[in-house]
Amino acid sequence: MTRWARSSEFYVGLILLLLFAIIGSRNGAFFSAANLFDLIRSAIVPGIFAMCATMVIISGGIDVSFPAIATFSMFSATKLLLAWHFDGPVFVAFALAGAIGLCLGLINGLLIAYFRLPALIVTLGTSSMFSGFLLTFVGSRQVSNLPASLDRFGKLQVVKFAGEGGITVGLPMTVLFTAAIVLAVAGILKYTMIGRGIYALGGDPVSAERIGFSAKFLQCFVYGFVGLLAGIAGMIQTTMMRSSNPVDLLGTELLIIAAVVLGGVRITGGHGSVLGALLGLLLIVTIQNSLILVGIPSYWQRLVIGALILVGTGIAAYQIKRSSAKRKSILA
Amino acid sequence: MPNALIELKGIAKSFAGVHALKDVSLRIDQGEIHCLAGENGCGKSTLIKVMSGVHAPDHGEIYLEGQLRTQLNPFEAIQAGIQVIYQDFSVFPNLSVAENIALSGELARRRKWIDWRRMRRTAKEALAKVGIELDLDAKVEELSVADKQLIAISRALMQRAKLIVMDEPTTALTQKEVRALFDVIEGLKRDGISILFVSHKLEEVFALSERITVMRNGRRVVTEEARNLNREMLVYHMTGRQIEETHYEAANKTGKPLLRTDRLGLAGCFEEISLELYPGEIVGLTGLLGSGRTELAESLFGLLPATAGRIEIGGESVRIRSVRDAVRHRIAYVPEDRLTEGLFLQQSIERNLIVSVVDRQKGRLGMVDRRTLKATVRSWIEKLGIKAPSPLAPVKTLSGGNQQRVVLARWLAANPKLLILNGPSVGVDIGSKEDIHQAIRQLAAQGIGVLMISDDLPELRQNCNRVLVMKRGRLIGEVEGQTFTPELWAQMHEENAGSETEGKRGDSA
Amino acid sequence: MSIPTAKRPEPDSSYGRFSFSLRRWMAQDGNLMRLFVIMIVVWAAMAMLSPRTFLTIDSFSSMAFQFPEIGILALAMMLAMISGGIDLSIVGTANLTSILAAMMMVRLMPADAGAGESAMYMALGVLCALVSGVLCGLLNGWAVAKIGIPPILVTLGSMQLFIGLAIVLTEGKAIVGLPEAFSSIGNGTLVGLPVPLLVFAACIVSVYALVNRRPFGIKLQMLGSNPTAARYGGIDNTAVLLKTYALSGLLAAVAGLVIIAHTNSAKADYGTSYILQSILIAVMGGVNPNGGFGKIAGIVMAVLTLQFLSSGLNALHVGNFFKDFVWGIVLILVMVANEIGPKWRWRRRQPESSV
Amino acid sequence: GGGDGGKASPSGSADGGASGDSGSAGGKKYKIATVVKLTGVAWFDRMNDGVKAFGQETGHETFMQGPQKADAALQVQIIEDLIAQKVDAITVVPFSAEALEPVLKKAREKGIVVITHEADGMVNTDFNIEAFDNLEYGAFLMDNLAQAMGETGEYMTTVGSLTTTSHMQWEEGAYKRQQEKYPNMKAVARKLETNDDQKTASEKLRETLKAYPNLKGFQGASGNDAAGAALAVEESGLNGKLHVVGTSVPSVSAKFLESGAMSMIGFWDPAEAAKAMDKLAVMVLEGKKDEIKEGMDLGVPGYESLKVRDGKYLYGSAWVGVTKDNVKDYDF
Numbered sequence A: 001m002t003r004w005a006r007s008s009e010f011y012v013g014l015i016l017l018l019l020f021a022i023i024g025s026r027n028g029a030f031f032s033a034a035n036l037f038d039l040i041r042s043a044i045v046p047g048i049f050a051m052c053a054t055m056v057i058i059s060g061g062i063d064v065s066f067p068a069i070a071t072f073s074m075f076s077a078t079k080l081l082l083a084w085h086f087d088g089p090v091f092v093a094f095a096l097a098g099a100i101g102l103c104l105g106l107i108n109g110l111l112i113a114y115f116r117l118p119a120l121i122v123t124l125g126t127s128s129m130f131s132g133f134l135l136t137f138v139g140s141r142q143v144s145n146l147p148a149s150l151d152r153f154g155k156l157q158v159v160k161f162a163g164e165g166g167i168t169v170g171l172p173m174t175v176l177f178t179a180a181i182v183l184a185v186a187g188i189l190k191y192t193m194i195g196r197g198i199y200a201l202g203g204d205p206v207s208a209e210r211i212g213f214s215a216k217f218l219q220c221f222v223y224g225f226v227g228l229l230a231g232i233a234g235m236i237q238t239t240m241m242r243s244s245n246p247v248d249l250l251g252t253e254l255l256i257i258a259a260v261v262l263g264g265v266r267i268t269g270g271h272g273s274v275l276g277a278l279l280g281l282l283l284i285v286t287i288q289n290s291l292i293l294v295g296i297p298s299y300w301q302r303l304v305i306g307a308l309i310l311v312g313t314g315i316a317a318y319q320i321k322r323s324s325a326k327r328k329s330i331l332a
Numbered sequence B: 001m002p003n004a005l006i007e008l009k010g011i012a013k014s015f016a017g018v019h020a021l022k023d024v025s026l027r028i029d030q031g032e033i034h035c036l037a038g039e040n041g042c043g044k045s046t047l048i049k050v051m052s053g054v055h056a057p058d059h060g061e062i063y064l065e066g067q068l069r070t071q072l073n074p075f076e077a078i079q080a081g082i083q084v085i086y087q088d089f090s091v092f093p094n095l096s097v098a099e100n101i102a103l104s105g106e107l108a109r110r111r112k113w114i115d116w117r118r119m120r121r122t123a124k125e126a127l128a129k130v131g132i133e134l135d136l137d138a139k140v141e142e143l144s145v146a147d148k149q150l151i152a153i154s155r156a157l158m159q160r161a162k163l164i165v166m167d168e169p170t171t172a173l174t175q176k177e178v179r180a181l182f183d184v185i186e187g188l189k190r191d192g193i194s195i196l197f198v199s200h201k202l203e204e205v206f207a208l209s210e211r212i213t214v215m216r217n218g219r220r221v222v223t224e225e226a227r228n229l230n231r232e233m234l235v236y237h238m239t240g241r242q243i244e245e246t247h248y249e250a251a252n253k254t255g256k257p258l259l260r261t262d263r264l265g266l267a268g269c270f271e272e273i274s275l276e277l278y279p280g281e282i283v284g285l286t287g288l289l290g291s292g293r294t295e296l297a298e299s300l301f302g303l304l305p306a307t308a309g310r311i312e313i314g315g316e317s318v319r320i321r322s323v324r325d326a327v328r329h330r331i332a333y334v335p336e337d338r339l340t341e342g343l344f345l346q347q348s349i350e351r352n353l354i355v356s357v358v359d360r361q362k363g364r365l366g367m368v369d370r371r372t373l374k375a376t377v378r379s380w381i382e383k384l385g386i387k388a389p390s391p392l393a394p395v396k397t398l399s400g401g402n403q404q405r406v407v408l409a410r411w412l413a414a415n416p417k418l419l420i421l422n423g424p425s426v427g428v429d430i431g432s433k434e435d436i437h438q439a440i441r442q443l444a445a446q447g448i449g450v451l452m453i454s455d456d457l458p459e460l461r462q463n464c465n466r467v468l469v470m471k472r473g474r475l476i477g478e479v480e481g482q483t484f485t486p487e488l489w490a491q492m493h494e495e496n497a498g499s500e501t502e503g504k505r506g507d508s509a
Numbered sequence C: 001m002s003i004p005t006a007k008r009p010e011p012d013s014s015y016g017r018f019s020f021s022l023r024r025w026m027a028q029d030g031n032l033m034r035l036f037v038i039m040i041v042v043w044a045a046m047a048m049l050s051p052r053t054f055l056t057i058d059s060f061s062s063m064a065f066q067f068p069e070i071g072i073l074a075l076a077m078m079l080a081m082i083s084g085g086i087d088l089s090i091v092g093t094a095n096l097t098s099i100l101a102a103m104m105m106v107r108l109m110p111a112d113a114g115a116g117e118s119a120m121y122m123a124l125g126v127l128c129a130l131v132s133g134v135l136c137g138l139l140n141g142w143a144v145a146k147i148g149i150p151p152i153l154v155t156l157g158s159m160q161l162f163i164g165l166a167i168v169l170t171e172g173k174a175i176v177g178l179p180e181a182f183s184s185i186g187n188g189t190l191v192g193l194p195v196p197l198l199v200f201a202a203c204i205v206s207v208y209a210l211v212n213r214r215p216f217g218i219k220l221q222m223l224g225s226n227p228t229a230a231r232y233g234g235i236d237n238t239a240v241l242l243k244t245y246a247l248s249g250l251l252a253a254v255a256g257l258v259i260i261a262h263t264n265s266a267k268a269d270y271g272t273s274y275i276l277q278s279i280l281i282a283v284m285g286g287v288n289p290n291g292g293f294g295k296i297a298g299i300v301m302a303v304l305t306l307q308f309l310s311s312g313l314n315a316l317h318v319g320n321f322f323k324d325f326v327w328g329i330v331l332i333l334v335m336v337a338n339e340i341g342p343k344w345r346w347r348r349r350q351p352e353s354s355v
Numbered sequence D: 001g002g003g004d005g006g007k008a009s010p011s012g013s014a015d016g017g018a019s020g021d022s023g024s025a026g027g028k029k030y031k032i033a034t035v036v037k038l039t040g041v042a043w044f045d046r047m048n049d050g051v052k053a054f055g056q057e058t059g060h061e062t063f064m065q066g067p068q069k070a071d072a073a074l075q076v077q078i079i080e081d082l083i084a085q086k087v088d089a090i091t092v093v094p095f096s097a098e099a100l101e102p103v104l105k106k107a108r109e110k111g112i113v114v115i116t117h118e119a120d121g122m123v124n125t126d127f128n129i130e131a132f133d134n135l136e137y138g139a140f141l142m143d144n145l146a147q148a149m150g151e152t153g154e155y156m157t158t159v160g161s162l163t164t165t166s167h168m169q170w171e172e173g174a175y176k177r178q179q180e181k182y183p184n185m186k187a188v189a190r191k192l193e194t195n196d197d198q199k200t201a202s203e204k205l206r207e208t209l210k211a212y213p214n215l216k217g218f219q220g221a222s223g224n225d226a227a228g229a230a231l232a233v234e235e236s237g238l239n240g241k242l243h244v245v246g247t248s249v250p251s252v253s254a255k256f257l258e259s260g261a262m263s264m265i266g267f268w269d270p271a272e273a274a275k276a277m278d279k280l281a282v283m284v285l286e287g288k289k290d291e292i293k294e295g296m297d298l299g300v301p302g303y304e305s306l307k308v309r310d311g312k313y314l315y316g317s318a319w320v321g322v323t324k325d326n327v328k329d330y331d332f
């Protein structure tokens, strides 16, 4: 077997295709453009989160605070903009949310890099801190009257056409953000020294320092960058929902982490790819958004999601275990 | 006097109270091959890490080409031309061969972007220099220990280095690869590059070095021109005692064989292995890299259950499907890769020692009886002379040789009938090695059968009654231990190069 | 056997002797010590801020009814984390098993059951919960050990599965009307102590015995720190993992029983906020998220610290979000103290030792 | 920030009578705690306004507490703590009524007055007061949906979660009304779970629309469902074709009502509910329990003529229907 056929990306891809085939055979509407667009739409914010999780996990850390950072950034940015009676370009809103996210991410990074604290603990702590601070001191009331330019931006579609039944099928503009971020993360990981340093750090932190990588810099970069991405993702959520809700997004971290782990990003660090993470995420998003199409009653939906996660990950894990157990033959 | 490339003055370093280095001074000149020798835990690796900026010394000064460096970090050290091949290789298991070799060079040149084609080219050249061929895209975690070591070597050789430090670079290498490495080192010397070489294999030390520094207990004992030293003097400096080369007197084969395999096979790894091992025997097992001897050992220990043939223990046919089975038949296995397979690095020495016998420490209510447990631990620490601040210290704080003794003690505590040792003295100093050999011989004398896998010919010669040779998954011969010379070994391989089928059954049955 | 060695080891004179020295214990268990200090500081701060409500018997008894649930769940989480994994399904397990128990007690028990019969159904319910808890855990363990799925995925999936099953069984509704006698367990006292607290204490003692005194516990910790070496060391990894997750499921079921006794009802979504909280308590209590280490005393202190904080802040009528904020800060302070504490002490002591 | 407490709402201006008798008398001042399901959502923020207003008007010490996550366990803990604090009365909006029975029993045993809301049938309470009968409210929403749909066509319903009793009752009330009065309507998907999340609600609507392209109606239970659905309707260009009704607050829904993406929302003013609860608590504390009977006027809008069942279950008629015509009248 060739190397890629042993990879987890391959198996997750296969399982995804299998799932598509099954759902599609139960309900042809699955393969409609409207549905595929909707799947993509559902993955816009989780897609960015998946990039956050991927990068951090590859570096050998973990971050459970990105939803809290996203919510903090979007809500406080919205509040600020409203206080300023802002009506300028949306770019400012994204930059502001991103900057707030970057600062919060750097707090994680500094604590992890300089105090050498376990990432899980730090981010659990800061996640609780960030959202506690936000809801206590910034506000806890949903903001529905966004600055006009943000509201307008939320309605922009990148493609739009009339589907059957007079339904407008479209993809919001924000999908481009996600696409750009995915490409950027993939590029960083593959073609920059920082990216390779992230892999090296995840593979063996001691060796990484010995060949001259600065673990402190890399960790600050990773957590800061993740904060930046999370801030942008938060603002995307706000424009897409056309309201800013300070308890939105919280609690999605474990599912996102599970999705990227499913896509072959190894929780112990050093292994994984952007493609795999996206496939894993797509698998979860598809499962979550197809149960009505398949006609599963709502009482059974959770049970089915749980079972599908177990079966999906089971098949992938079993195949990988089997293929990696096969060694190159020594016998001539 | 030639220019000093690096000079260390009065270096001291301690870890949480353990004085690893005390007032060590060392000078390495341009273009010289300098050897660092000493027992396990005497501070060689620590000294190297100070040189390469990994550890900051508590006291002392470091001069690079005459310049005082106060805060040396790894990146600066690399910039200054110091390349280190670490004892634990420091390779990245998750990255490809090409990247492992080429990445550090790119980093040292402060490149921000990765050019994959250039990296592959660099890696290819580096491998060619050492004279090996590897799949550039293979992940390093899939490779054998030896390949990892070769990668670490290739990586260091690719840099524009002024000093290459090699901390026991030959532990996992076969004779042939060692010779290739020595050729490379000679070449480097001709280019004016200095080498600091650490090895416990005295033949290597004498074969290579111009000057030798001996350390003991964290202090420098002596620095001397190699030609002014001989083996006995060196050993004396290292250990403070005299050690003679002794041979194990084989017990007579009596009674039933302890272990007998009949045409044992494991798909893809080895086949048609028939061998016998009698109580009190020490049988060597050697072969080229990838000959399947590790797999054979792991089969006997139930890690890779055999797919063909039969195993008999004490005359009775048994099935070994799991480690539990093996342990039940009182088989013990000291694995090849101490760090990943042998040790629980963060856990205490105590726990590392008793992990395999913890079930036997049950007292009342099935609870572990701490009193006997501690007594057991204490006795093994004393018997094997494990040098440790406290049995409760994490085992990762021990030096390589002491770590190996912990693994050995663990299995000796299990009171085995058959002891399989895979590289029992890899990275172990001459004094400790002697101790370990003594321990093994005493065990054999008590009626335990020992199967010893090793590349170290003197070790095999001194300890083994018989030596079995494997190649490509088959036994190709058996030799009396004392007559096993390098020449014979090389000859056996060449004989079998063309006519594999002939040697299939070996002479072992 | 005696081997001629030039250098005799210098044995640690204290090792193997059974004298207790506080200084040594502090040195060895600095983290626990610091956690203890932080617990006391939090307690004192809360007592100072609102002495009249916080420092009352009622307040302590109210706390004693609150933390056992999360405490038991944190123990379950700890076991999974020591093995190098994680168990996100504990709350799902607790709810599913307690729903099964409640169904036994409510639906199966005839209305006119006498005291004896009712006790039998209660015992049956408890047994059913414990057995199903073990089964839930075994499912997790099997998927982790045999199939090789990462624990975080397994338990995330099984969490959904268990809660989903609970919803299917109950259509999302609560099961109410547990026998009087049973709910008096959750709200009553025995020799002056709240019963849930006693259950928690029993769990602590058994888990302590298991993890620190039984061979299983040592194997578990070794497996957690290096699974490969564990295999080579003769540990049956599969068996240990199965046992670990089964135990985690069992503890979750116990927590579930405490919960239904306390609330006199069983529902599919009770305690969902406990999942992250139990991870928080476990890591704050010193469990290494990478596996291998965990101290029960740490868990107990972390649970108490959080409870003091929570009740103290409730007494101050600050918002619950502020509570989150303070928790986060305390957690990070604990960790920073653990990190710089030893260095600081060591630096101070250094001059003495180098003489 | 969010804490803009005693802001008077238009309807709130009428409640001078609510406080008249108890406040000025200078009688004993009581400590009354209100425990809600969840803090940080618009709904309970509004309730907090009522709690604060009542305290200011009457001089009693009133305050509101609630968990930061929707979880019955946290509510139990808060009440345990309140008992220890020896408050005089606890007014509760239970997340799960059943789970609170024992702890409220304990509270009553200690002499604390317990008033509940949204917990019809609760045993361990002095009085439970409902803004209305849950089944009737559901039916009321259904009437509005039917009217918008022209009494024919396919519709779907959602709930925050399958474990939220009041959501389930509203849904069941609505379904029953449809079965009885609107035979030409058909429920194609019922009780889909939205986890109280706008994005999920929006995704559920999109997905159902693909499985049932003729979908004409949506009824949401959780406060976020209708807004999420309206968003999807608007983006699909189905304004006026797919009709959304549900429970929501005006501030969140105003823009959708105005754009036509939402037909109507129903709610009751949580601030008034809080005042009603507090008022009842004070009456019980002052020993005026006997005065609480059928037809009684609490002096709080919507609770002017109470219905009483079994002596302690009280019902107001406090629901409000809001369409684009009267949405401007509300500012929360």
Ligand SMILES: Nc1ncnc2c1ncn2[C@@H]1O[C@H](COP(=O)(O)OP(=O)(O)OP(=O)(O)O)[C@@H](O)[C@H]1O
Pocket (backbone or CB within 6 Å): B015, B016, B018, B019, B020, B038, B039, B040, B041, B042, B043, B044, B045, B046, B047, B087, B396, B397, B398, B399, B400, B401, B402, B427, B429
């Ligand atoms: N990180 C560390 N923490 C604590 N002690 C350490 C650490 N590194 C080394 N030591 C201790 O310092 C001493 C010297 O160790 P070092 O690794 O330098 O020995 P070595 O001469 O390289 O031995 P070997 O030949 O076995 O590799 C040993 O006693 C070891 O236990």
Ligand SMILES: Nc1ncnc2c1ncn2[C@@H]1O[C@H](COP(=O)(O)OP(=O)(O)OP(=O)(O)O)[C@@H](O)[C@H]1O
Pocket (backbone or CB within 6 Å): A324, A326, A327, A328, A330, B142, B143, B144, B145, B146, B287, B288, B289, B290, B291, B292, B293, B294, B295
């Ligand atoms: N997981 C694996 N996947 C693919 N190839 C492997 C794997 N493990 C080992 N190999 C290959 O199998 C061959 C046998 O390696 P191994 O080092 O285990 O042999 P060995 O019999 O132990 O010999 P030696 O002890 O001399 O190293 C090597 O060529 C190695 O590259």
Ligand SMILES: [Mg+2]
Pocket (backbone or CB within 6 Å): B044, B045, B046, B087, B167, B399, B400
């Ligand atoms: Mg060394």
Ligand SMILES: [Mg+2]
Pocket (backbone or CB within 6 Å): B144, B145, B290, B294, B336
């Ligand atoms: Mg090998």
